Amino acid sequence: MMRARFKQIATALEIRPALVGTLSTLLLLIIWSIWASEAKGMHSSFVGPLELLRRLYLLATEGYGGTSLWVHIGASLFRTGAGFIAGAIVGICVGMAMGYSSIISSALAPFFSFIRPIPPIAYIPLVIMSFGIGEFSKIVLIFLASFLYVALNTAAGVRAVPQELIRVARSLGTSNFRLFYAVILPEALPYVMLGLKVALALSWAVVVAAELVAAQAGLGYLIMDAGTFFRIPDLYVGILLIGLIGLMLERGLTLFERRFVHWSGK
Amino acid sequence: MADFTRKIASLETAVPTPDDIAVSLDGVGHWFDGPSGRTQTLSHVNVQIKTGEFFTVLGPSGCGKTTLLNIVGGFIEAKAGDVAIFGKPVSGPGPDRGVIFQSYALFRWLSVLKNVEFALHHRKFPKAERADVALQYLNLVGLQDFRHHYPYQLSGGMKQRVAIARALAADPKILLMDEPFAALDSQMRELLQEELLEIWQRTRKTVFFITHSVDEAVFLSTRICVMSANPGRTKALLTNDLPRPRADYRARSTAAFQENKERILGLIRDEVHPNRTWGPLP
Numbered sequence A: 001m002m003r004a005r006f007k008q009i010a011t012a013l014e015i016r017p018a019l020v021g022t023l024s025t026l027l028l029l030i031i032w033s034i035w036a037s038e039a040k041g042m043h044s045s046f047v048g049p050l051e052l053l054r055r056l057y058l059l060a061t062e063g064y065g066g067t068s069l070w071v072h073i074g075a076s077l078f079r080t081g082a083g084f085i086a087g088a089i090v091g092i093c094v095g096m097a098m099g100y101s102s103i104i105s106s107a108l109a110p111f112f113s114f115i116r117p118i119p120p121i122a123y124i125p126l127v128i129m130s131f132g133i134g135e136f137s138k139i140v141l142i143f144l145a146s147f148l149y150v151a152l153n154t155a156a157g158v159r160a161v162p163q164e165l166i167r168v169a170r171s172l173g174t175s176n177f178r179l180f181y182a183v184i185l186p187e188a189l190p191y192v193m194l195g196l197k198v199a200l201a202l203s204w205a206v207v208v209a210a211e212l213v214a215a216q217a218g219l220g221y222l223i224m225d226a227g228t229f230f231r232i233p234d235l236y237v238g239i240l241l242i243g244l245i246g247l248m249l250e251r252g253l254t255l256f257e258r259r260f261v262h263w264s265g266k
Numbered sequence B: 001m002a003d004f005t006r007k008i009a010s011l012e013t014a015v016p017t018p019d020d021i022a023v024s025l026d027g028v029g030h031w032f033d034g035p036s037g038r039t040q041t042l043s044h045v046n047v048q049i050k051t052g053e054f055f056t057v058l059g060p061s062g063c064g065k066t067t068l069l070n071i072v073g074g075f076i077e078a079k080a081g082d083v084a085i086f087g088k089p090v091s092g093p094g095p096d097r098g099v100i101f102q103s104y105a106l107f108r109w110l111s112v113l114k115n116v117e118f119a120l121h122h123r124k125f126p127k128a129e130r131a132d133v134a135l136q137y138l139n140l141v142g143l144q145d146f147r148h149h150y151p152y153q154l155s156g157g158m159k160q161r162v163a164i165a166r167a168l169a170a171d172p173k174i175l176l177m178d179e180p181f182a183a184l185d186s187q188m189r190e191l192l193q194e195e196l197l198e199i200w201q202r203t204r205k206t207v208f209f210i211t212h213s214v215d216e217a218v219f220l221s222t223r224i225c226v227m228s229a230n231p232g233r234t235k236a237l238l239t240n241d242l243p244r245p246r247a248d249y250r251a252r253s254t255a256a257f258q259e260n261k262e263r264i265l266g267l268i269r270d271e272v273h274p275n276r277t278w279g280p281l282p
Helices: A002-014 A017-038 A049-062 A069-100 A102-115 A120-131 A135-159 A163-171 A176-213 A219-228 A232-260 B002-012 B065-073 B112-123 B127-140 B156-169 B186-203 B214-220 B249-253 B255-272
Strands: B021-034 B037-050 B054-058 B080-085 B097-101 B174-178 B206-211 B223-228 B233-239
Touching: A017 A049, A049 A069, A049 A232, A069 A102, A069 A135, A069 A176, A069 A219, A069 A232, A102 A135, A120 A135, A120 A176, A135 A176, A163 A176, A163 B097, A163 B156, A176 A219, A176 A232, A219 A232, B021 B065, B021 B206, B037 B065, B037 B206, B037 B233, B054 B065, B054 B214, B065 B080, B065 B097, B065 B174, B065 B206, B097 B156, B112 B127, B112 B156, B127 B156, B156 B186, B186 B214, B186 B249, B206 B214, B214 B249, B214 B255, B223 B255, B233 B255, B249 B255
Parallel strands: B054 B206, B054 B223, B097 B174, B174 B206
Antiparallel strands: B021 B037, B021 B080, B223 B233
């Protein structure tokens, strides 16, 4: 009797992943709140969820370090956007060329294999030395971080275009140029999207790392500064915002994908 | 060098092909060189297909029949012999030969209508008319109500209908079909065979059809080329005298149909195991 009832509940939960996710989040928030109120005064570095919300409101209205919170967020987003878009455009072009020509692919393969295991943050000292601590060096860094994954995925996508699809297009009297932009590019799009998603997540992580090292604004600068001056609640808010904005960027690309690559995988 | 002189020689002695020869294969051979030596896939294939014929190449897998279609389509070059379409040597794929593959090869990011419109591009139709013309071709395969669907929303049979409409929309003189119905279930296959016959009778295209199904070959063709494997060569060229119209399910149960089928099956059977002996197994 009891077991049957449990089984019923388990089945009901299995088909409602969103509900389970919400419940687990709520549970975590409750445990966190209770813990925070119990531990009050013991650890100055421990902040509860309500305190966090209050600080977020304060930061949003009064700003941080004399600068509006939106300027910090905007600075991080601008760097990510500029570097990511540049990296995506160049990455798609280079990837197309690599997918098209096995000679170009073979010529570039050693460099790509060598660069791939290097974490982009390893370039931070180098780009600061070469391009200074201004915006440009951060954009170059994001470009380097995103370019590789977009190029490699695009090349894989072009290579995965079925031969029969190209043959059909050729038999329909399709010119070389049209074959490229009206057949190969759309067919490779699911791969390109995968590369863009990985590249954007990495770009967002790298921009925060770059701002930790050298910046006058941005979310990375905010958490570094808050940590240095023991403004612990602000540090938490910074981390929260980095997580939330990263999530929103990912969701944005997913929406774009659902709109334009809805046919993929079906 | 030898190949070059042979080509020169064939130019000098070339007899002009009559206009009604759609596809001419003269001593066509193909091979590939692997680590264990040369594998001959096609050897001395001589076939002349007349305009308006429904010509079927029938053979077991590995007999080089797909290679033959790729050579006629201009996707690969024959390593020996001459291939001509309406008297002109084949130098690559072109809109005079439409292809239909087993895998449909539809543009999955385009709607059914846009897939067909793609084929109208080279015919220089004004943009405003393309949708209208494409719809007429969809009408031919009975899919006008599915014009806004995407390929992933269609069944296998419907996808192949779209592929046929798209190939016809480019207005080719010859349709090259590589086992187009092999992936469909048997009911859908028979239905599409009937539809294809009706389309062929209406449009009078020359069809170059590849299959491994004797049933399919007998039901559809005017002539059947039975191929043998290793290396692929023409074993027999048969005229299929099954009475028309055949686009009827009852055509398959007639005595003439069974007779033609048995004749071909006999040819193929002594091909597969010509003199097999049964002995005790070790």
